[in-house]
Amino acid sequence: MAVCIAVIAKENYPLYIRSVPTENELKFHYTVHTSLDVVDEKISAMGKALVDQRELYLGLLYPTEDYKVYGYVTNSRVKFVMVVDSSNTALRDNEIRSMFRKLHNSYTDIMCNPFYNPGDRIHSRAFDSMVNSMMMQVC
């Protein structure tokens, strides 16, 4: 269960950012912003070998004391960043990968919408409900 999910465009501005404890939203914005440096580093380190599905998933970007940040980049340089609570140790790598795959699928559905212009902020109910299902339920 993620705490914050963000979709970042190729030019490194956010297309969609959503976090569950809404009072501390700014902290998550900063976290995602700083994680972009790590993402860029990983992309340049990988060079040209980005065609394989495994290389799309970047893995753990960096851990902090409260949470871990995972990254995923598509072939069109759109990045998905997921912040996960560190106390939730039950989350395995496979689950994170499948969550990113679901995000990627929903993102391609949005791209196919003829009324969506690439580069706009994402305002889709289907995407929102999919992200909700992945977020942690805070009572």
Place this chain on the structure above:
Amino acid sequence: MLLGQVAVILTPPFHPAHAGEPYKPHLELFVLTYGALVAQLCKDYEKDEDVNTFLDRMGYGIGVRLIDDFLARSAVKKCRSYSETADMIAQVAFKMYLGVTPSVSCSNTAGNEFSLILDKNPLVDFVEELPAERASLCYCNLLCGVIRGALEMVQLAAEVTFLQDRLKGDAVTEIGITFLRKAEDRKHKRNK
């Protein structure tokens, strides 16, 4: 752009096949092309009615050309009544070109008003909802024009409109076909 050129571009890409061979449409490409067309029309024209009119006209251009392709592929016999025609459109034509089979129902006792109810409309697969400023856009108005054009080429005048539209919040998508009696038919009979 000439409407005729648009009509040719928009006809679903198909390999020239002889009548009777199975027809496999490249539907997703067609759906994306149609979406791009509607989005561009929305950018070009401010009023929804204009966009609807142009979609209908384009559909008409496609319909008058598509009817020959349909008749060649399906090799159906002449329809003897309006209800047979409506069934043919729903069960054969829609199935052939869009892969869906709408259900047909007759709306009035005179037997010339029918409605096709579409559960699943592949043209709107990727469109979640109409943008807020386009609330009265008939997204699939092209289909109305296609049906109208095709019927006209077999000497059946009809009015085709959308009665219900899922994109506008209704439960199903319903296309209404009203067959109009042509005055020339009666004249021919008198001359005989």
